[in-house]
Each structure stands twice: as C-alpha cells, then as structure tokens.
Amino acid sequence: MSRGQVYALVDVDAMYASCEQVLQPHLWHRPVVVLSNNDGCVIARTAQAKARGIAMGQPWFQLARDPRMQDVVARSAHFELYGDFSARLQAIIASYTPWIQPYSIDECYLALPRDRAAALARQLHDQVGRWLDLPVSIGIAPTRTLAHLATEQAKHTGAGVCELAEPEQWQQLLQQWPVTEVWGIAERMAQRLAPWGIHTAAQLARTDPGWARRLWSVEIERTIRELRGVTCIPLEEQPPPRQQIVHSRHLGQPVTERETVAEVAGSFADRVARRLRRHERVTPMVTVQLATSAVAPGPQTCTQATQTLPAPTAATRPMSTTAAELARRAWRPGFHYRRVTVLAAELTAPADATRPLLVQDGMEGDERLSAALDALTTRYSGTSVTLGFGRAGMRHPPAWAQRQHHLWPVTTTRWDRLPRVYA
DNA sequence: TCTGGGGTCCTAGGACCC
DNA sequence: TCTGGGGTCCTAGGACCC
Numbered sequence: 001m002s003r004g005q006v007y008a009l010v011d012v013d014a015m016y017a018s019c020e021q022v023l024q025p026h027l028w029h030r031p032v033v034v035l036s037n038n039d040g041c042v043i044a045r046t047a048q049a050k051a052r053g054i055a056m057g058q059p060w061f062q063l064a065r066d067p068r069m070q071d072v073v074a075r076s077a078h079f080e081l082y083g084d085f086s087a088r089l090q091a092i093i094a095s096y097t098p099w100i101q102p103y104s105i106d107e108c109y110l111a112l113p114r115d116r117a118a119a120l121a122r123q124l125h126d127q128v129g130r131w132l133d134l135p136v137s138i139g140i141a142p143t144r145t146l147a148h149l150a151t152e153q154a155k156h157t158g159a160g161v162c163e164l165a166e167p168e169q170w171q172q173l174l175q176q177w178p179v180t181e182v183w184g185i186a187e188r189m190a191q192r193l194a195p196w197g198i199h200t201a202a203q204l205a206r207t208d209p210g211w212a213r214r215l216w217s218v219e220i221e222r223t224i225r226e227l228r229g230v231t232c233i234p235l236e237e238q239p240p241p242r243q244q245i246v247h248s249r250h251l252g253q254p255v256t257e258r259e260t261v262a263e264v265a266g267s268f269a270d271r272v273a274r275r276l277r278r279h280e281r282v283t284p285m286v287t288v289q290l291a292t293s294a295v296a297p298g299p300q301t302c303t304q305a306t307q308t309l310p311a312p313t314a315a316t317r318p319m320s321t322t323a324a325e326l327a328r329r330a331w332r333p334g335f336h337y338r339r340v341t342v343l344a345a346e347l348t349a350p351a352d353a354t355r356p357l358l359v360q361d362g363m364e365g366d367e368r369l370s371a372a373l374d375a376l377t378t379r380y381s382g383t384s385v386t387l388g389f390g391r392a393g394m395r396h397p398p399a400w401a402q403r404q405h406h407l408w409p410v411t412t413t414r415w416d417r418l419p420r421v422y423a
Numbered sequence: 424t425c426t427g428g429g430g431t432c433c434t435a436g437g438a439c440c441c
Numbered sequence: 442t443c444t445g446g447g448g449t450c451c452t453a454g455g456a457c458c459c
Contacts, residue, residue: 036427043427061425077427104430104459186457217433219457246429295426403425 015106016044076404145226174202254336262324268342269323276314283344288326293338315366
C-alpha cells in the first residue's frame, strides 16, 4: 500500500440468497431467504424478502406458519456453493490488483491506484455482474473504516460504486449514519457512547482519540482516526495463520446415548482435522463440549473435556479417537444433547511443533493415512465418492444429521449436479 | 418440535517471579 | 502498625466481525 493508493471494499449483496438466484432464475425478483444449518433461522434475504419485513436471524418456523409469508421461498444453506462463488469472485478481483485481502466469504478489501480507483471499481462491478451474475457494491476511501461506510452507501443508493475521496464527502455522510453503522461499533459500545452525546458517526469522528483510548479502548481510538482519514488498520496481504479451528453444530435430533455422542464427536473431529491439514496447522489438544438446547424443555447442561495429545497433530485417527473418548467422559445420563462442539486450539505450524521425546507406535502411519485420505478426497471431489474414517453417516445420514429440507440440489461443485443449459 | 457457525482481539485480574 | 515495584504468564469474559 503506497501513498498513491486508496482502499476499496467489495461486498456481495445478500451473498447466499444471490448465489441461490444465480442457479435458480425462477427465483429472480422473489422474496428468498437462506436458512442457517438445521434450517433454524434466516441468515440471508433478497431485497424482496427484506421489504416484507423479514429480519436477520428470524426463526424459520415463525415464517413458515405465517399466512402472509406463504410465497416466501426458503433454501437451506449450501456453503460449498457459496465458497465456490467466493473463490471465483476473488480470482476476478485479483486480476485487478495484487493488493487484496479476502475478509469473509462475501467481502474483500483491496488497494487501487487513487487516480483510477473509481473507473476500475466500476469496471470490476460490471465484470462480476457479467461473469458471475452476482450483485456487488464497492466502496472506495482513504481508510478501510471509511471504505466500509462507502460500501454501505453504495448499497443504500443502489449505485453499485461509491467513492469518498475528499473529507467534505465523508463528513457529510458521517452525519447521516448512526454510530452503530461504523465498522467496529456494535450495540454494546453504542450504549457506552450514548451518555457522552455520541450518537452519529460524525460525533464519534469529532471525539478526541487519546481521551477515547483512556476511557474505552485502543480499538475505539483507531476507529476515530480512521473516520478522520488516517490509516490505522492496514491491508494484510498474508492472512494471519489460524489460532483455532472449531466445528460446532446443532444436531438434527437430540442425542441421549453415550455411544452416539461419541460417534458425533468423532466425526466432527474428522472435519476439524481436515481443516487443520488444509491450513497446514497442527494442534496439541482436543476439546469437546456437549450442550443441551437452551430453548428446549428439560434439564440443561453444558459440559466440556480437554485432552492433550501425545504429539501435536492434524491426523484424523488420533483426533477422532480422542474426541470420542472425551465425549464419553463428558456425557451424563438423562440429558438430551443438542449441540456438540469440537475445538482445536493453540495451533502451530507443523515444523514449529514440539516433537515428543518418545515417538509412539502408529504416529507416522496416522500421518500417511491422513495424507492418503486428503489425496483421494481431492481426486474424487465433485463426484459422488465420499471417503472417511469409521462408520458415521457415510452411506445414510444418521438421525442426528442436520435438517436441510430446503436444499436445492443444483450446484457448481459436483459434476452430476451441474446446472443444465438448453440451447 | 423448530432460534447459526466460525472466527479475532482486548482487558482485567490472579498467580507467580525477583 | 508497618507491608515496594516491576515484570510475565495465563485465563475468563466481553466485545466485535461476517
């Protein structure tokens, strides 16, 4: 990032819902919502769904029985599909600039030359529309915090691109936005700012940064400076290495049996191990947490157990067997378990991991086995071939598997489910 | 019956050290 | 009755992001 550059933020409008519409043209201009895992609540909405008053996080069962919402189309979340679109989007963005920081599945920060930023952003906006059929909004500004506001403004006006180049431009905008629209300021912080008469983004920008740091935190100080056009949060072109990897799911059905809980934990640990290997990290420990549902009747509990591994690893077998054992240890009779979490923390690069003094039998075999599993998974990705350890849910989904009653089968990530085009 | 999942960072306070 | 000063490390909790 040099002085002749500005920041831009590319954000896909209603990413998940938009991806569903790309493959299902009959959903264009319709109120569409995408549901969280287990078809629990709304996590994305098209403009038509927003106009109907459907809120983010609204439980689906409420909408489903509302007679006024009968024409709303629901789709189960299909993260593999959204991830594929995200990768395609990043590839397009990367053809415009080498300074790029993917921030989330639907957002990407980049740096552009100041004098051509708006023109390039417009070109990028149109290209994404033509190539991916996805609607994006792009904000341009001297800092990332201001670029975030610019993107909100671009969405708000429907202009697609919004550039805040001069202080007068963003100062005027800051007066219109409540402080909670500022990146890094949420409801809790807004409540602490209110007694000091800070309600709008402009009022926050006028606050003395040093005073704000003493009174609140260093993050607030940085946010204030960024709102004034001074860069405090630079672009990180190298994604920081992962410090922890979590797999946590609400189960499709409550689980009461000890061995079933162990089976769930073992299969979740497989997911964590695969992601560890993809990120080239190893973990020295596994944590398993078992919880009941807070909204279900009956006795509530949340127990967890942690085990240090013989050596830091990313291999499936030791992680799965350890997680299953931990689940057996944390399990208590009489509870309806509804959520299982498997956590790997204090991650390191494999080269930095401390090796044990005594190498235990089977350790190298575990690593080779995991490597072979990854190679086969890559070779057969996109087909109906699935590889895994053990017996959990391979052929038939187990009873505890998530509900995905609204999953649309067409996708860009499997050969047998590609969309068909008839000439 | 049915309310997501996956991350990061900061701060305060306690334990412990010399 | 008096009872330093400075440091590190760890953990829990809180807050934020999407």
